[in-house]
Amino acid sequence: MSTHAKRIFSGIQPTNGLTLGNYLGAMKRFVEIQEQDAEAIYCVVDLHAITQPQKRSDLLHNTRELTAAYLASGIDPSRSILFNQSGVAEHAELGWILGCTARVGWMNRMTQFKDKAGKNAEAVSLGLYSYPALMAADILLYHATHVPVGDDQKQHVELTRDIAMKFNNDFDAKDFFPIPEPLIDGPAPRVMSLRDASKKMSKSDPSDQSRINIRDDADTIVKKIKKATSDAEPLPSEEDGLKDRLAAKNLVSIYAALAGVSKADVLAEFGGQGFGVFKPKLAELAADSLAPISTKIAEYMDDPAEIDRILQDGAARARSIAAPILDQVYDIVGFLPRRK
Numbered sequence: 500m501s502t503h504a505k506r507i508f509s510g511i512q513p514t515n516g517l518t519l520g521n522y523l524g525a526m527k528r529f530v531e532i533q534e535q536d537a538e539a540i541y542c543v544v545d546l547h548a549i550t551q552p553q554k555r556s557d558l559l560h561n562t563r564e565l566t567a568a569y570l571a572s573g574i575d576p577s578r579s580i581l582f583n584q585s586g587v588a589e590h591a592e593l594g595w596i597l598g599c600t601a602r603v604g605w606m607n608r609m610t611q612f613k614d615k616a617g618k619n620a621e622a623v624s625l626g627l628y629s630y631p632a633l634m635a636a637d638i639l640l641y642h643a644t645h646v647p648v649g650d651d652q653k654q655h656v657e658l659t660r661d662i663a664m665k666f667n668n669d670f671d672a673k674d675f676f677p678i679p680e681p682l683i684d685g686p687a688p689r690v691m692s693l694r695d696a697s698k699k700m701s702k703s704d705p706s707d708q709s710r711i712n713i714r715d716d717a718d719t720i721v722k723k724i725k726k727a728t729s730d731a732e733p734l735p736s737e738e739d740g741l742k743d744r745l746a747a748k749n750l751v752s753i754y755a756a757l758a759g760v761s762k763a764d765v766l767a768e769f770g771g772q773g774f775g776v777f778k779p780k781l782a783e784l785a786a787d788s789l790a791p792i793s794t795k796i797a798e799y800m801d802d803p804a805e806i807d808r809i810l811q812d813g814a815a816r817a818r819s820i821a822a823p824i825l826d827q828v829y830d831i832v833g834f835l836p837r838r839k
Contacts, residue, residue, distance in 0.1 A: 503677040507532055508643035510542035510584065513561035514553070517568050519711040519785065520690035520700035522792070523756040524649045528684075530573035532647060539579040540641055540817060541569060543810070546584045546591065546633060550626040551615070563806045564796065568713060571795035576809050584637065586814030589821040593640050594633035596828060600666045601632045605658055611651075635659040639676045640821045647682040649689045651699060656681040670831045690753060693727035696745035714793045717786035724750075724782040729774040736770030738762055750774075754781050757788045 511517075511525055533539055543565050548558060562583055569581055584590050606612070609631055616623045626633075638646055638659050646656050656679060663676035690700045692709040700710045711720055728746045735741060741748040741762070748762075751769075754777075755762045769777050799806060822837075829837055 503642050503644050503674075505537040505645065506641060506643045507537050507539040507645050507647065507682075508542070508638050508641050508679075509540075509647045510544035510547075510637060511565060512548045513543050513545055513558065513565040513583075514548050514551075515561070515702040517565065517713040518690075518700050518702050519713065519753065519789070521568075521702070522572065522713055522789070523690050523753065525647070526569060526572040526574070527756070528647050528682075529569070529579070532682075533573070533575065533579050537645070540643070540820075541574060541579055541581050542637065542817075543569075543581075543583040544637065547630055550624055550630050562810075563803050564800060566806050566810055567796045567799035568792070570799055570806075570809070571792045576813060580813050580816045580820075581809060582813030582817045583810050586810060587640075587818050587821055589640055589818065589825045590633065590636055593636035593825055593828060596832060597636050597639070597662050597666065598629055598632040600669065601635070601658070601662050605661060606631060608654075609658070610654060631655055631658050632662070635662045638679055639663055640824060641817070642677055642824060643679050644677050645680050645682050649683070649699075651689055653681050653683060672831050675827070675831065690756075691745070691749040693723060693749075696728060696749045711785060711789070713789060714796060715789070716793075717790060720786045720789065721779075721782040724778050724785065727778070729778070733771050733773045734766060734769050734777060736766055738766065740766075747774075750777070750781060754784060757784050 509525065509529065511521060529539070529541055543562055545558065545562050548561070566581065566583070570576070574581055606628060612628055612631075613620075615627060634655050635658060638656075639662070646659075648656060660678050663678055667673060667675055692698045692700050692704065693711070694706060694709040698704075698709075702710065702712075704710060708723055708726060711723055715723070727750065729750065730744060730747060732744070732747075734747060734751065735744075741751060751762050751765050755765045758765070769780075826837055829835075
């Protein structure tokens with residue numbers, strides 16, 4: 500049994516704009532976790548962002564906008580640690596060491612690489628192939644015990660567990676790295692596309708109608724939900740009735756997550772009614788939920804120097820945890836002590 504204190508780590512890539520899926524699947528949960536009895540560390544993973552080509556101006560803007568979204572959603576940098584990944588060099592250092600621990604066969608099984616590389620696998624960056632080892636370093640660098648993720652990211656936490664166990668075993672380090680647990684909960688751990696409910700809502704989808712962007716205005720949100728794929732049947736009164744109705748399940752899950760209730764509660768209220776009744780209620784709820792966040796993001800973005808200051812302060816706090824752990828890794832592996 501691990502003796503490590505409970506510590507939460509999670510991160511989001513600063514690429515493109517944020518969606519309702521990012522808010523419900525990550526940020527809203529991060530704020531809830533902040534209220535729990537655990538140290539929470541949240542990261543803007545800009546090193547991961549460059550596994551695919553990025554314009555300098557876009558990366559700078561997206562890093563600050565994602566930080567603003569964290570803050571606007573309710574992350575308090577005095578209670579949680581909030582920083583950008585490249586601000587703590589220990590991530591890259593441990594990423595190399597764990598890249599030498601991980602096996603090529605493990606990387607070949609990672610489905611996200613296959614999805615992102617597609618038929619062009621020979622031409623993508625080495626970083627896109629090997630970044631799961633860096634993701635493991637992000638988590639293990641802080642001896643994190645729990646990682647809030649969507650169910651599509653569970654494979655990365657499982658890989659991190661494998662890497663931690665192999666490192667501990669290879670170097671006879673007992674339980675030096677804790678074996679982290681994924682936190683997959685809530686009514687909408689994976690928000691699906693509004694146009695194709697078999698696919699995840701994605702900020703990289705070519706169709707803007709497939710997603711609700713966190714900074715969409717109320718009219719845009721209403722129009723997108725009105726056009727969202729549904730079906731002709733009324734909503735069921737029990738959750739079992741959603742089993743083979745992917746679009747209906749997705750919309751009900753979004754409502755439940757925004758309202759802070761269970762899917763059963765939503766169906767108790769709307770069961771037997773059609774989407775002509777349900778969609779306007781969902782659109783109103785989504786618009787009301789996102790409007791204050793969008794407004795706060797804009798306010799934070801008016802002061803980029805303050806965003807940078809918050810990230811730099813967070814990086815210093817993160818490094819105060821990470822540096823001693825990496826010092827121990829150096830000693831375990833057999834490297835000479837790190838320069839202070």
